[in-house]
Amino acid sequence: MHIAIARTKVIFFILACLLVFSINALYALNVTFIGTSDSAYYAQLGKSVGAGKGFTIDTIGYFIVHYPKTITHPDEVHDPLQPILLAILFKLFGTAPAVAIIPSMIFAFILTPILTWRLARKFVSENWALLAGIFTLLNPLHQALYGWSEPMFTMLTTAGILLFVKSTKDPKYYVYTGVILGLAGLTRRSGYFFILFFII
Numbered sequence: 001m002h003i004a005i006a007r008t009k010v011i012f013f014i015l016a017c018l019l020v021f022s023i024n025a026l027y028a029l030n031v032t033f034i035g036t037s038d039s040a041y042y043a044q045l046g047k048s049v050g051a052g053k054g055f056t057i058d059t060i061g062y063f064i065v066h067y068p069k070t071i072t073h074p075d076e077v078h079d080p081l082q083p084i085l086l087a088i089l090f091k092l093f094g095t096a097p098a099v100a101i102i103p104s105m106i107f108a109f110i111l112t113p114i115l116t117w118r119l120a121r122k123f124v125s126e127n128w129a130l131l132a133g134i135f136t137l138l139n140p141l142h143q144a145l146y147g148w149s150e151p152m153f154t155m156l157t158t159a160g161i162l163l164f165v166k167s168t169k170d171p172k173y174y175v176y177t178g179v180i181l182g183l184a185g186l187t188r189r190s191g192y193f194f195i196l197f198f199i200i
Helices: 002-029 038-050 081-093 097-120 126-137 150-167 173-187 189-199
Strands: none
Touching: 002 097, 002 126, 038 081, 038 097, 081 097, 081 150, 081 173, 097 126, 097 150, 150 173, 150 189, 173 189
């Protein structure tokens, strides 16, 4: 009986993740302008990488205005994993804003809440773990609506911590932890601090 109830709660939690994602994805499908700031930078870098131009941009500062192609220059600010992901997706699905935004929504509304629930189960009861997942799902502070790198970074960091916890019982997970946290560092360089933390 208790197992059936617990399973039902988990199913409802996963359905809630899918529902929140679906609602936001419908919004993303109607977006016609990617925006400015990091949204535009990541999208432009994704297009440049996909076109074989490397990590270059043809805008200046935070004024997202296209200048003559002669000023194209390497981007010195943003980390590479998000543009590489966007380059692949742009090749597969085109360069509509939704293609840049929806992956962030998958990270924020599906993967990170589920990983948080799985991580919390290692320390607290199932009910508290599900509550942690729900709070993560409904967190208004993530940047999932803009195609920024934070949602992927948060997902990778959470996955890395979960794998590290697993590695205390099975050393093979140390390798997986290193790979995932390395990817987190390639998403946002602050991720490398987590590697130092675990080494210490």
